[in-house]
Amino acid sequence: MKSSMVLVEFLLFPGLLFTAIAGLLTTWVDRKVTALVQMRVGPPLLQPFYDIRKLLIKETCVPEDGAVGLFLLAPLLGLAGVTLASMILWRTLLNVQATFVGDLIVLVYLLVMPALSVMLGSFASRNPLASLGGSREVKLMIAYELPLVLAILVPVIQANSIRLGDLLTAQAPIFSLSGALALLVCIACTQAKLTIVPFDMPEAETELSGGALIEYSGPPLAMFKLTRAMMLFTMPVLLVVLFFGGVVSGPGWLPAVTGFLLWFVLVAVTIVVRNTTPRVCIDQAVRFFWGPVSLVALVAVMLAWLGW
Amino acid sequence: MGIEQLTHPIMLPVILPLLAGVLSLLIPNRASGLRSSLAILTAALVLALVWPLFQQANMVQDVLPWLSLRVDTLSSFILLAVAFFGLLIAIYSIAYMKGHARHREYFTYLLWTLGMSCAAVLANDLLLLLVCWGFLALTLYLMAGISGPDAADAARKSLMVIGGTDALMLLGIVIYWQLTGSTRMDGPAIALDGPLAYTAFLTLLAAAFAKAGAVPFHTWVPGFGEKVDAPVSAFLPASLDKLLGIYLLARCVLDLFVPTPMMYGLLMLLGAVTVISAVLMALVQHDLKRLLSYHAVSQVGYMILGIGTGTALGLAGGLFHMLNNTIYKSALFLCAGVIEKETGTTDLDRLGGLAKLMPVTFLTCTVAALSISGIPPLNGFASKWMIYQGIISSGEGAGPGWIVWLAVAMLGSALTLASFVKVLHATFLCKPSPEVQQLNIRESSVSMLAPMLVLATLCVAFGVFAFQLPLDRMIFPLVQADVPGVWWAGLATVLILVSIAIGILVYMLTMRSGNLRRVRTYIGGEQMQDVYISGENKDGPRNVEITGVDFYDTIEQLPGLKRFYVLTRARIFDIYEFTRRGFNYLVQILRSLHSGVLPTYLRWFVAGLLVVVWVVTETGS
Numbered sequence: 057m058k059s060s061m062v063l064v065e066f067l068l069f070p071g072l073l074f075t076a077i078a079g080l081l082t083t084w085v086d087r088k089v090t091a092l093v094q095m096r097v098g099p100p101l102l103q104p105f106y107d108i109r110k111l112l113i114k115e116t117c118v119p120e121d122g123a124v125g126l127f128l129l130a131p132l133l134g135l136a137g138v139t140l141a142s143m144i145l146w147r148t149l150l151n152v153q154a155t156f157v158g159d160l161i162v163l164v165y166l167l168v169m170p171a172l173s174v175m176l177g178s179f180a181s182r183n184p185l186a187s188l189g190g191s192r193e194v195k196l197m198i199a200y201e202l203p204l205v206l207a208i209l210v211p212v213i214q215a216n217s218i219r220l221g222d223l224l225t226a227q228a229p230i231f232s233l234s235g236a237l238a239l240l241v242c243i244a245c246t247q248a249k250l251t252i253v254p255f256d257m258p259e260a261e262t263e264l265s266g267g268a269l270i271e272y273s274g275p276p277l278a279m280f281k282l283t284r285a286m287m288l289f290t291m292p293v294l295l296v297v298l299f300f301g302g303v304v305s306g307p308g309w310l311p312a313v314t315g316f317l318l319w320f321v322l323v324a325v326t327i328v329v330r331n332t333t334p335r336v337c338i339d340q341a342v343r344f345f346w347g348p349v350s351l352v353a354l355v356a357v358m359l360a361w362l363g364w
Numbered sequence: 365m366g367i368e369q370l371t372h373p374i375m376l377p378v379i380l381p382l383l384a385g386v387l388s389l390l391i392p393n394r395a396s397g398l399r400s401s402l403a404i405l406t407a408a409l410v411l412a413l414v415w416p417l418f419q420q421a422n423m424v425q426d427v428l429p430w431l432s433l434r435v436d437t438l439s440s441f442i443l444l445a446v447a448f449f450g451l452l453i454a455i456y457s458i459a460y461m462k463g464h465a466r467h468r469e470y471f472t473y474l475l476w477t478l479g480m481s482c483a484a485v486l487a488n489d490l491l492l493l494l495v496c497w498g499f500l501a502l503t504l505y506l507m508a509g510i511s512g513p514d515a516a517d518a519a520r521k522s523l524m525v526i527g528g529t530d531a532l533m534l535l536g537i538v539i540y541w542q543l544t545g546s547t548r549m550d551g552p553a554i555a556l557d558g559p560l561a562y563t564a565f566l567t568l569l570a571a572a573f574a575k576a577g578a579v580p581f582h583t584w585v586p587g588f589g590e591k592v593d594a595p596v597s598a599f600l601p602a603s604l605d606k607l608l609g610i611y612l613l614a615r616c617v618l619d620l621f622v623p624t625p626m627m628y629g630l631l632m633l634l635g636a637v638t639v640i641s642a643v644l645m646a647l648v649q650h651d652l653k654r655l656l657s658y659h660a661v662s663q664v665g666y667m668i669l670g671i672g673t674g675t676a677l678g679l680a681g682g683l684f685h686m687l688n689n690t691i692y693k694s695a696l697f698l699c700a701g702v703i704e705k706e707t708g709t710t711d712l713d714r715l716g717g718l719a720k721l722m723p724v725t726f727l728t729c730t731v732a733a734l735s736i737s738g739i740p741p742l743n744g745f746a747s748k749w750m751i752y753q754g755i756i757s758s759g760e761g762a763g764p765g766w767i768v769w770l771a772v773a774m775l776g777s778a779l780t781l782a783s784f785v786k787v788l789h790a791t792f793l794c795k796p797s798p799e800v801q802q803l804n805i806r807e808s809s810v811s812m813l814a815p816m817l818v819l820a821t822l823c824v825a826f827g828v829f830a831f832q833l834p835l836d837r838m839i840f841p842l843v844q845a846d847v848p849g850v851w852w853a854g855l856a857t858v859l860i861l862v863s864i865a866i867g868i869l870v871y872m873l874t875m876r877s878g879n880l881r882r883v884r885t886y887i888g889g890e891q892m893q894d895v896y897i898s899g900e901n902k903d904g905p906r907n908v909e910i911t912g913v914d915f916y917d918t919i920e921q922l923p924g925l926k927r928f929y930v931l932t933r934a935r936i937f938d939i940y941e942f943t944r945r946g947f948n949y950l951v952q953i954l955r956s957l958h959s960g961v962l963p964t965y966l967r968w969f970v971a972g973l974l975v976v977v978w979v980v981t982e983t984g985s
Contacts (some may be wrong), residue, residue: 066859072866112874120882123719123726123793132867136860143859158753162856164774165740165749168781172739175785179793182717183885184910187794191915194782198919201778205771213767218756271885275874279867339918346922361764 070146072139079285080104082323086288089327104285111278119271123180127271130177131279137169138286145293148220152305155221163220163294164208167249170283171197174251174258177280178268189267192338193258196248199345204245206353210238211298213360220297228302234359239299241353243322246291247329248341250284254333255341292322374417374425374433374486377410377447381479385472396467400458403471407451407478414440414447414482424488424550434488434550438618441838442611443485445687449603449694450478452815456698457595459809460705466510473510474599477503481604485611490537490547493612497533497571500608501526504600508592515591522584525940529574529581536567540620549615555622565621572616576609577601578668579638582661583938586645589657590710594701597653601660602697603690610667610686614679617671628758629765631672636769638665639776644925645932646783647916652700652710655787656693659736662776663689669773670751676843678754684839685747688735688826692744695732695819699725702808702816703791707800712787712913717796721805724813726792728820733788735823737781741857743826748777782916789912797911828857 065071083104091098118124141163147154171193178190212218214235215226229235248255259267269280296304296318304315336344370379384406391399417423418440426432435443454474461470477500484496501523508519539560541547556562574581589597617623623631639662646658667689670682702725703718704710719726735742752770759766807813826834830853920929935941957968 062855062859063862066862067866071859072863112870115881116871116875117881117883119885121717121795121885126719126730126793128871129864132864135867136863139863140856140859158749161749161752162740165738165745168778169739172734172781172785176788179785179789179912180719181885182793182795184887186885187789187910187912190785190789191910191912194785194915195918198775198778198782202771202775205774206767209767209770212756216760218753265886265888275871279870339921342918343922346924357767358764361767 065147066139066143070150071143074146075139075142075286075289076282079282079287079289080108082289083285085320085323086327086330089324090331093328093331108278108282111273111281112275114274116274116276117271119181119183122182122271126176126180128276130173130180131272131276131283132173133176134170134173134283135279135286137166137173138283138290141166142286142290142293145220145290145297148224149293149297149305152221152224155219155224158218159220160208160212160218160223164205167287167291167294168197168201170287171249173283174268174280177272177276178258178270181271183271185264185266186268186270189258189260189264189270192260193251193268195338195342196251196255196258199342200245200248200349203241203345203349203353204249206350206357207238207241207245208298210234210356210360211301213357215301224297224301224305226301228300229360230299230303232360233364234356235299237352237356237359239295241349241356242295242298243325244349245345246295246322247326248345249291250287250326252326253330254336256335257338257341260335288323288326292319292326295322369427372425372427373413374423374435375427376413377417377443377482378479378486380413381406381410381450381475381482385475385479388472388475389468391468393468396462399468399471400454400461403454403475404451404458406475407447407454410478410482411444411447411451414443418444430489431492432488432548433486435486437842438611438614439485441687441842442607443482444838445607445690446478446481446485446604449599449607449690450474450481452694452818453595453599453603456598456701456812456815459812460593460595460701464510469506470510473503473507477507477599477604481608484608488549490540490549493549494530494533494537497575497608498527498530501530504605507596507600508588511591511593511596515588518584518587518591521940522588525581525584526574528943529571532567533571536564536571539564539567549619553619553622556624556627561621565616565623565627568612568616568620572609572612573634573668574609575605575612576664576667577605577661578609578664579634579641579661580937580939582638582642582664583935583940585661586654586657589660589697590651590654594653594697594704597657598694598697598701601657602693606660606664606667606686606690606693609664610671610683613668613671614683617674618679623674625674625762628672628674631668632755632758632765632769635665635668635670635672636772638662638668640665640772640779641928641932641937643776643779643783644928647779647786648920648929650712650913652703652712652715652787652791653697655712655783656696656700659696659780659783660689660693662780663693663736665776666748666751666773669769670747670754673751673754673758675754675757677750678758680835680839680843681747681750681752681754683842684830684835685744685751687834687838688743688747688823691819691822691826692732692735695728695816695823696736698812698816698819699729699732702812705808705812706805707803709799712790713911714797714799715791716794716800716911717792718800718805719792722792722807724807724817728813728816729792730788731820731823733784735827737784738777739781741827741853741860743823743830746827746830746853748773786912786915789915794911828853 067073084101088098118127144159144163174193175190178186211223211229214229215223230239251258259269272280296315300318304311384402388399388402417435422436424434461467480496480499484493487493487496505519505523508515537547543554543561544551554561556565570581577585585601588601642658642662646655646662649655649658667682667686670678670685700710707715735744738745738748755766755770919925
């Protein structure tokens with residue numbers, strides 16, 4: 057593998073450019089569906105791109121007491137993390153041989169970086185509301201991380217491998233009871249990982265007026281918005297890879313179309329949940345994830361271990 | 365002992381610091397500069413002497429009939445690490461201890477600890493190891509005593525815990541000698557095939573755990589770290605004791621015994637418990653140094669987990685994690701030392717806003733904090749990744765335990781991150797506390813910052829070049845196994861840097877000069893300062909300030925965890941407290957016998973006499 061090729065892959069396809077465009081289109085789907093639910097018309101297809109461009113030409117305000125360096129650097133960390141994660145994921149999707157041992161662990165850790173960037177960025181703002189939002193982001197992370205890891209282990213146990221390529225070609229876990237349960241857990245955790253309703257308490261427009269992102273404006277805000285759009289696109293892709301492996305891999309157009317439809321369904325579930333539930337409190341969320349969700353995840357792991 | 369034995373290359377790293385320690389005792393306090401130079405010179409010399417030993421590896425040298433030393437792949441790399449940290453701490457200590465009333469003792473103990481640690485790692489005889497172990501417990505106690513009367517309790521506790529396990533270790537050594545007929549460590553490993561062998565294994569394990577600070581012998585670490593001066597904590601619980609404890613553990617598992625799967629299971633259980641219980645305690649701490657100490661305990665859990673997998677990859681990961689932990693943990697303690705030196709406190713409630721005042725410390729602390737939380741591509745991630753792999757591969761053909769260990773280890777990592785973002789917030793990023801605002805805080809001196817920067821650089825280097833630098837040269841020769849797969853940390857780093865560069869480019873293109881406007885923070889339209897002053901009670905609780913210290917009180921209030929915290933605070937899990945109470949109970953019984961009533965004493969005498977007579981007549985014939 058030539059290093060120049062890697063750079064092209066990273067910057068254009070399937071890395072930054074591709075994930076950014078796909079992510080922004082996903083947010084358009086989100087906004088359109090939301091609009092339909094609320095009986096509005098919704099924005100045109102390119103609206104997310106206009107929004108990002110507008111933010112890029114806007115003035116940047118930085119808090120006068122904050123740690124400005126970290127404040128500006130933090131959004132880039134998350135962007136780097138999600139880009140790298142998406143690239144690893146898509147390289148495997150496009151070529152099963154591109155996988156390497158333990159890439160799933162790397163992926164899980166890279167997908168923590170967007171959350172970390174929100175924490176650091178909000179703390180660097182030196183704003184009490186941002187600090188509260190950031191602390192909620194942290195608590196949310198430790199809450200969903202436990203069931204998420206357990207649920208991700210279900211496909212690993214079934215395929216007896218920790219390589220994405222092997223998971224992709226193995227029998228799809230969704231056709232087993234344990235796989236179905238684990239997918240449910242993962243959907244709940246995804247909702248929290250994307251910090252969208254009912255788990256949007258780090259931002260909580262109504263109580264913290266933007267919380268973690270309250271001080272952000274202009275290009276740094278654009279970076280955060282872009283990161284979140286890319287996460288909205290990447291997380292369902294990861295779930296498709298993990299739980300529908302055998303279905304979406306293979307030659308021909310059928311697996312690709314199936315994969316796209318499954319991805320779309322997962323995105324739609326996220327959007328519908330977001331439009332039909334109220335925000336919960338942070339302690340409720342922690343209790344929810346460490347309680348019933350972890351329990352279901354544990355049961356799923358046990359079942360997977362028994363071969364169900 | 366002839367001079368040629370003393371000057372044998374393998375003896376010098378031991379002898380030199382011991383002699384230099386004696387010499388430093390003779391230097392008057394007026395010439396304290398001379399003393400610190402002597403310490404640095406000696407430490408540097410030890411490092412230089414250890415390097416050729418590391419290069420050649422594998423040598424057994426019977427310096428004297430009773431003094432057998434040995435260098436092999438395991439001890440040589442630990443020896444190198446010991447010497448390296450000795451030098452760094454010595455450099456840091458110059459400025460930290462300057463003008464300290466007990467300057468003389470500090471550097472003497474530092475040098476003796478260095479020499480004795482080298483001896484402990486080199487020892488090829490369990491009895492020699494025990495002697496070094498005992499001596500190190502003593503210097504640990506003495507070094508803690510330097511921090512003043514506050515630390516006395518913590519010092520005593522650590523001496524009791526470590527001394528107690530030393531006694532256990534002696535028992536283990538006797539049994540080992542009984543089983544093999546020798547106390548030399550280069551003999552064949554013995555199988556765990558009976559209660560005696562198990563006892564020997566477990567007692568040696570206890571000594572290793574107490575030294576490294578793992579559950580259930582961890583309880584001396586938090587108090588020690590909180591009360592004792594930061595360089596001492598960075599030197600002992602954070603680096604040397606970890607190296608030695610894990611060294612002994614690895615020796616036991618690799619060379620002295622052949623552990624059974626059940627023992628591996630026990631190791632992994634204790635490792636997992638250590639990870640999670642210590643990090644949960646760390647989450648809710650209010651003192652920076654105490655918080656760091658809990659993490660010092662928690663991280664040992666990962667090492668034990670790695671070694672407990674019994675796989676080559678897990679073992680390599682565990683040892684690599686030991687090395688990485690010593691790097692970032694001492695960096696963090698040194699940061700705490702700088703902060704304490706400047707602000708006079710490590711209470712997280714009374715810090716804040718140091719990011720601007722101490723930018724280098726902030727940078728070092730952030731790198732180390734991200735590293736300990738396992739953020740790729742730093743070194744903490746590299747070793748954790750290997751440990752996870754080891755855990756997964758240990759699951760083949762075994763029970764479902766590995767799933768639990770893996771989940772616990774990964775959750776522990778998330779909790780560590782949570783705990784350290786709290787540290788960064790409360791220390792560096794939030795609004796400075798009134799105390800900090802009154803002080804004239806500057807960045808510390810170069811001699812204190814340099815060791816911290818070296819460690820932060822190592823955090824990055826050992827993560828990015830994990831397979832080129834430390835693993836290839838130090839750790840893979842040790843496990844002698846083909847380790848499958850390499851995560852391309854170097855490439856990932858380049859890509860992360862590229863994307864950050866692109867981001868900065870975007871910033872530069874979009875933020876033309878004048879476009880970056882500094883504004884007051886928006887808090888619902890209120891001015892933070894106004895609310896602060898117009899509060900009913902100026903000195904009372906600050907209603908708008910958020911220090912971040914109590915971020916995780918919601919976690920503490922969770923139904924299941926509440927009980928854990930209550931019990932831990934009541935020291936239910938503290939083995940030291942446990943033993944102390946047990947002894948107290950015994951003492952109460954004995955005391956009640958000493959009633960002062962003479963007829964009762966007389967009855968005891970007669971009863972005792974009868975027993976003696978009975979024993980003599982029954983066995984004498």
